[in-house]
Amino acid sequence: MIANRANIPPLFPRIFPLLVVVGTLVFIFTVYTNSGSSKYLDRVSSRLKYPINGTGFSKKLIDYDLHDYNVKTFKGYVNMYELNEKVYKFYGYEIEKPTLPVPTLRMINEPTCELVFSEWLRVSQEPQPKTPPKYIPSGESDAFLLFGYAALDSWYMNDKNSNYGEKPRNWDNLSEMMTWPNEKLAEIAYVTESVSVHNAMASHRLDGMSGVVIGSMQPWVEVMALRNGAEKILTVEYNRLTVQEEFKDRMSTILPVDFVQNWHSYADKFDFAASFSSIEHSGLGRYGDPMDPIGDLREMLKIKCILKKGGLLFLGFPLGTDAIQYNAHRIYGPIRLAMMFYGFEWVSTFSGGLEKAFDLNSQSLHSNVKFGFHQYTMVLKKLANPILCPARFYPLLLIIGLFLMITTLLIQDRNAARKLPTAASKGKLSEALNLNLPKSELSLKEVHVKTHIGLVSLDELNENVFKKYGYEIINPTVPVPTLKMIKEPTCGEVFSEWRKISEQPQPEYPPKEIPAERKDEFLLYNYAALNEWYLNDKNSKEGERPRNWDKLSEMITWPKEKLGGQAYGTDGVSMYNAMKFHRLDGKSGVVIGSMQPWVEVSALVHGAAKVLTVEYNYLTIQAEFRDRMSSILPINFVKDWETYADKFDFAASFSSIEHSGLGRYGDPMDPIGDLREMLKIKCILKPGGLLFLGFPLGTDAVRYNAHRIYGSVRLAMMFYGFEWLGTFSGDTEQPNDLTSERLHSKPIFGHSQNTISARFYPFLLFLGFCFLITTLYIQNQNASRYLSKVSARNRVVEEQDSAVRRRENLKKVLAKTHKGLVSMDELNENVYKKFGYEIISPTLPVPTLKMIKEPTCEEVFSEWQKVSYQPQPEYPPKEIPTERKDEFLLYNYTAVRAAEVLTVEYNELTIQEEFRDRMSSILPVGFVKNWETYAGTFDFAASFSSIEHSGLGRYGDPIDPIGDIREMLKIKCILKPGGLLFLGFPLGTDAVQYNAHRIYGSVRLAMMFYGFEWLGTFSGDTEQPNDLTSERLHSKPIFGQFQNTVVLRKL
Known part of the structure; x- marks a missing residue:
C-alpha cells in the first residue's frame, strides 16, 4: 500500500525548492563554521584508524556509539563512552571520533594562549614544600589518576634538593659532542631509546628551522637538532645553563618563568619543538615544580601556542598502559595520550632500533607488563586553529536552519503519522522494517571469520548457524561477532530444561560416535571440524578421579607454577594470572567442575572469601577449609537454583565446560550442553560478576568425545550476555589481545588453553530490544517517504546504495605500493577488474x-x-x-x-x-x-x-x-x-x-x-x-x- 500524500497549498510548489535550498545551505554553513574551515576537528592522523562508514561531509553528521569502541586500561578494556563521561569531560575534553589506539578529542571550551600562560604562572607561584611530597595529595588523587583509570606505583625521587639529584652537564662540551656518533650521544641519556630522536629528526629534516627544546639536563637533543639542519635553538630549563661560547649564536637558554612572562615574544614563532623525558614529570613535584594533576597537559597547550601552524613537535616520553609511578614519571596510554594530542596531528613514531617510522598500534602500545613502558619519539604536527562562527551568530544560524528544515518536513509529511498505523495494520510494517536490511546485510557480507573450511562471511554464519541456535548477530565484531538471543529463556526454563535432559536414561558406555541425526547440531552445521579422540571417563578404571582435596593447607603455599601445573602445566597458570589481575578480595564464587582444587586455591590466594564447587563426584574437603569451601552435586545445585540466583561475585571453570554434552563423563549427549552451562552461570552471577573461563581456543572443532575447540563461531554464542574483558596465558601476568591471527594460529585441531575473563552485564540482554525500538522509531519518522515508494524502485535504489557503500568502504582501506598508499577502491577499479578479479573483503596486508x-x-x-x-x-x-x-x-x-x-x-x-x-x-x-x-x-x-x-x-x-x-x-x-x-x-x-x-x-x-x-x-x-x-x-x-x-x- 502507498501512503496518501499531504494536501499542499498552491503556493508551496513554488517556494518548496527555495526552502529546501536555503535550509540546507544554512545548516551546512553552520556545521562548516563550527568545525572550522581548516577541518580542525575533522582531521584524523594517518596513525589513527576508525572503522566508520561514511565519507566527506557526512562523517560529521554521524552519531558514533561510543559503547562500541574499547581501549585498554590497567583494569581491562573500557568503552569510550565510559571514558568520555568519567574522564575526558572532567578535564574539559570530549571525544570527537572513536579512533584507535587513541581517541580523537576536542576541547569543550579551549582556553586562549593568554589564559594558558597566566594560569601556568599562577600555579607556579604557589608556595611549595621544602622537599617533594612523598604521596599524591589525598584530595587530588582522582585528578592525578584519571579518576581510577590510571594505575599507581611508588617510585619516589627528590631531584629538587638532593645531592644525588640530576644536574646539568656537558653544556661546555658542545663542540666535542657535535662529533660524537649517535650511539655515544645516546649513552649519556637513555641509550638506544635516545637514538629515536635522531631517527625522527633525520626523517623530518630541520634545515634552516628555529626551534625550542623543553627541559634539557644535557644538550644531546639540541646537538641532534643542529646536526639535522636546525639553525637556532632555544632551551627552556629550570636550571641556569651556560652555553659554550662558540655556540651562543645558534643556541640560547631561558628559565621557564621568564619564558612564560614573555610568551607574547614567542607566540607562533618556532618551526619545531622537542622534548624527551621531560613533560611526563610536569606537575609531579620531583624537580621542585608545583603539584599539578594537569601539568603535562598545560605544557602541551603552551607548546601549541608557540609553534607556527604546521610546526613539528618531537615528543619522547614513556608509552604503555596509563599509569603514574609517583613521583618519578607518568606512563602514557590511550587515555592520557588523547588529551596530549589535542590540537596536533600524529604523524609518525620512531624507535631507536629503526631509522624508519613504525605503526604504534594497540598491541605494541600495550606490549609491556603493567608499569612497563617504551620510550619512543612521536612526531606531531600542529593543526590550524579552528575558524569558529562568532558566538552571537551561531545560535541564530542554527535555529534558522533547523526551523526551515523542520517546517518543510512537517508541511510535506503532516499526514504520515495517521497513514502509518493503517499501513502497518495491513501488513506493510514488515516492509518498513526491512528497508534497512540491505545496509546490515552488506556489512555482514563484508566481514569474514576463519573456520576449518576457510574464511566465511558473517552473513552466511548468521543464516546457517546462529539463527538455528536461536541467536542473531547485532554487531560484526572480530574475531568474535556480538550476538543477541532471538528469544532468551528465563532462568527457570534454563534450569528445568537442563534437569529434564540430565534425567534421560543414558547408555552404559559413552557413545563412540555422534548420533547421525544430531551431527549437524554438534558440528555447527558443518562449520566446525570433526576429529576422533574417544575417552571413557564414566566407568573406566583409568578415568580421572578427584585428588588433593585433603591437601588444601599444603596447596595454598605452592607457587603458581606448581599449582597450575597440577592440571595443565603452563596453561593452568593462566587462571592464576587472571585472578591476580582481577582481585577477588572478600568475594564469594562458584567453581564449575573440579577434579583437583587448584582453581579454588587460586581464588583463595587472591582474596576470595567463600568458594562453592559444583562437581559430579562427591568431594571431601579438608576440615580447616570447610568454613570457606563447600561442594555440591550438579543435580542438587539445579534443584535449588533459586537459592543461588544472582548470588555469586565470580564463577570459574577450567577444562570443564568444553566436555558438557559429549558424554565422556557419562553426561547426556547434548549439542548445546556447553551453551546451557553458560546460561546457568549467567543466572547465578550478580550483575557485573566475573567469569574466569578456560577451555581450548583455536578454529571451531569437536574432537569427539574428548572436548570441543572454540573458535570465532561457537565463542560468539558462549559470550552472549557477557563482556569480554581480557585473555590470559600462563606466560605473562598481563592480559593479551586475542586477535584473529592468535586465535587461529594453530593448525586444525590444535589449540591453546588460555583463561578468558568476562563480566556479566544485564543491559546486554536488552540490547537487541533496544535495536528493535530504535529501528521502529526511525521507520516511524520516515514512514510516509518509504511507504510511497514502489517496491521495484526500492530494490534498484538499494542495490545502487549497496554498491556505493561498498566502494566507500574500499576507499577507506589503504595498501602500500611504490607510489605510496593507495585505496583498495582504486586498486579494484584500476588493477584487479582488468585482470578479472574483484575485492570481496578489504583484508590487510593482502585483500x-x-x-x-x-x-x-x-x-x-x-x-x-x-x-x-x-x-x-x-x-x-x-x-x-x-x-x-x-x-x-x-x-x-x-x-x-x-x-x-x-x-x-x-x-x-x-x-x-x-x-x-x-x-x-x-x-x-x-x-x-x-x-x-x-x-x-x-x-x-x-x-x-x-x-x-x-x-x-x-x-x-x-x-x-x-x-x-x-x-x-x-x-x-x-x-x-x-x-x-x-x-x-x-x-x-x-x-x-x-x-x-x-x-x-x-x-x-x-x-x-x-x-x-x-x-x-x-x-x-x-x-x-x-x-x-x-x-x-x-x-x-x-x-x-x-x-x-x-x-x-x-x-
Whole structure:
C-alpha cells in the first residue's frame, strides 16, 4: 500500500525548492563554521584508524556509539563512552571520533594562549614544600589518576634538593659532542631509546628551522637538532645553563618563568619543538615544580601556542598502559595520550632500533607488563586553529536552519503519522522494517571469520548457524561477532530444561560416535571440524578421579607454577594470572567442575572469601577449609537454583565446560550442553560478576568425545550476555589481545588453553530490544517517504546504495605500493577488474579477491599451452614490450628496474639411481599436455625462487604479464582439496626487476593467493611462523626484498 500524500497549498510548489535550498545551505554553513574551515576537528592522523562508514561531509553528521569502541586500561578494556563521561569531560575534553589506539578529542571550551600562560604562572607561584611530597595529595588523587583509570606505583625521587639529584652537564662540551656518533650521544641519556630522536629528526629534516627544546639536563637533543639542519635553538630549563661560547649564536637558554612572562615574544614563532623525558614529570613535584594533576597537559597547550601552524613537535616520553609511578614519571596510554594530542596531528613514531617510522598500534602500545613502558619519539604536527562562527551568530544560524528544515518536513509529511498505523495494520510494517536490511546485510557480507573450511562471511554464519541456535548477530565484531538471543529463556526454563535432559536414561558406555541425526547440531552445521579422540571417563578404571582435596593447607603455599601445573602445566597458570589481575578480595564464587582444587586455591590466594564447587563426584574437603569451601552435586545445585540466583561475585571453570554434552563423563549427549552451562552461570552471577573461563581456543572443532575447540563461531554464542574483558596465558601476568591471527594460529585441531575473563552485564540482554525500538522509531519518522515508494524502485535504489557503500568502504582501506598508499577502491577499479578479479573483503596486508569469471582447469592448461607455443625470439627481450607494459606493471602500480641476469634454458634432469623410485621429472610442456593425469592428485606442491620468473623471458619462456598467475591456477588444479603449497619468492613492495624476477607486495599477492587459504609465513631465523604484517611486508626500500616461504592451503 502507498501512503496518501499531504494536501499542499498552491503556493508551496513554488517556494518548496527555495526552502529546501536555503535550509540546507544554512545548516551546512553552520556545521562548516563550527568545525572550522581548516577541518580542525575533522582531521584524523594517518596513525589513527576508525572503522566508520561514511565519507566527506557526512562523517560529521554521524552519531558514533561510543559503547562500541574499547581501549585498554590497567583494569581491562573500557568503552569510550565510559571514558568520555568519567574522564575526558572532567578535564574539559570530549571525544570527537572513536579512533584507535587513541581517541580523537576536542576541547569543550579551549582556553586562549593568554589564559594558558597566566594560569601556568599562577600555579607556579604557589608556595611549595621544602622537599617533594612523598604521596599524591589525598584530595587530588582522582585528578592525578584519571579518576581510577590510571594505575599507581611508588617510585619516589627528590631531584629538587638532593645531592644525588640530576644536574646539568656537558653544556661546555658542545663542540666535542657535535662529533660524537649517535650511539655515544645516546649513552649519556637513555641509550638506544635516545637514538629515536635522531631517527625522527633525520626523517623530518630541520634545515634552516628555529626551534625550542623543553627541559634539557644535557644538550644531546639540541646537538641532534643542529646536526639535522636546525639553525637556532632555544632551551627552556629550570636550571641556569651556560652555553659554550662558540655556540651562543645558534643556541640560547631561558628559565621557564621568564619564558612564560614573555610568551607574547614567542607566540607562533618556532618551526619545531622537542622534548624527551621531560613533560611526563610536569606537575609531579620531583624537580621542585608545583603539584599539578594537569601539568603535562598545560605544557602541551603552551607548546601549541608557540609553534607556527604546521610546526613539528618531537615528543619522547614513556608509552604503555596509563599509569603514574609517583613521583618519578607518568606512563602514557590511550587515555592520557588523547588529551596530549589535542590540537596536533600524529604523524609518525620512531624507535631507536629503526631509522624508519613504525605503526604504534594497540598491541605494541600495550606490549609491556603493567608499569612497563617504551620510550619512543612521536612526531606531531600542529593543526590550524579552528575558524569558529562568532558566538552571537551561531545560535541564530542554527535555529534558522533547523526551523526551515523542520517546517518543510512537517508541511510535506503532516499526514504520515495517521497513514502509518493503517499501513502497518495491513501488513506493510514488515516492509518498513526491512528497508534497512540491505545496509546490515552488506556489512555482514563484508566481514569474514576463519573456520576449518576457510574464511566465511558473517552473513552466511548468521543464516546457517546462529539463527538455528536461536541467536542473531547485532554487531560484526572480530574475531568474535556480538550476538543477541532471538528469544532468551528465563532462568527457570534454563534450569528445568537442563534437569529434564540430565534425567534421560543414558547408555552404559559413552557413545563412540555422534548420533547421525544430531551431527549437524554438534558440528555447527558443518562449520566446525570433526576429529576422533574417544575417552571413557564414566566407568573406566583409568578415568580421572578427584585428588588433593585433603591437601588444601599444603596447596595454598605452592607457587603458581606448581599449582597450575597440577592440571595443565603452563596453561593452568593462566587462571592464576587472571585472578591476580582481577582481585577477588572478600568475594564469594562458584567453581564449575573440579577434579583437583587448584582453581579454588587460586581464588583463595587472591582474596576470595567463600568458594562453592559444583562437581559430579562427591568431594571431601579438608576440615580447616570447610568454613570457606563447600561442594555440591550438579543435580542438587539445579534443584535449588533459586537459592543461588544472582548470588555469586565470580564463577570459574577450567577444562570443564568444553566436555558438557559429549558424554565422556557419562553426561547426556547434548549439542548445546556447553551453551546451557553458560546460561546457568549467567543466572547465578550478580550483575557485573566475573567469569574466569578456560577451555581450548583455536578454529571451531569437536574432537569427539574428548572436548570441543572454540573458535570465532561457537565463542560468539558462549559470550552472549557477557563482556569480554581480557585473555590470559600462563606466560605473562598481563592480559593479551586475542586477535584473529592468535586465535587461529594453530593448525586444525590444535589449540591453546588460555583463561578468558568476562563480566556479566544485564543491559546486554536488552540490547537487541533496544535495536528493535530504535529501528521502529526511525521507520516511524520516515514512514510516509518509504511507504510511497514502489517496491521495484526500492530494490534498484538499494542495490545502487549497496554498491556505493561498498566502494566507500574500499576507499577507506589503504595498501602500500611504490607510489605510496593507495585505496583498495582504486586498486579494484584500476588493477584487479582488468585482470578479472574483484575485492570481496578489504583484508590487510593482502585483500581477499574473487574471480569475476573463473576459468575451468581445461581452459587454464589449454591457454598456457597456446601461449607456450608462440614463436620466441632467439634471445630474451631486453625490455618489456611497450604494448604490454601496463599489464606487466599492474597498470603502473608495480615498480620496474632493469637487472643483469644470466639466461638458462629448461634442462632434462638425471636423478640419482637410488632415488628414482621416489622421485621423477617431466618437462613443463609434457606436464601440461597430460594435465588431466595429474588433476587433483597431489597432497602438496612446492616452489622456491621459480614462479616469480614466469613470463619474464629470462629462461626462454614466453613473455607473459600473468605468467606467474597462470602457474598458481595450474597448481590449484593439480592439488587435492586442502592440499598444501609451500611457496618461496621475493616479498616486498610490488615491483618487477626486469627480467630477473618480480617482487610481490600487497597488490599482486592478492591475485596469487586466489583459491588458497594463507596459513603462515616462515623465515630462516625461526621454526615458528611469523606474522606477515603490512609493516614487515614493506620494511625494505623499493626493490628491496626478503625471501620467505609462504604456506597456502587449497580451498
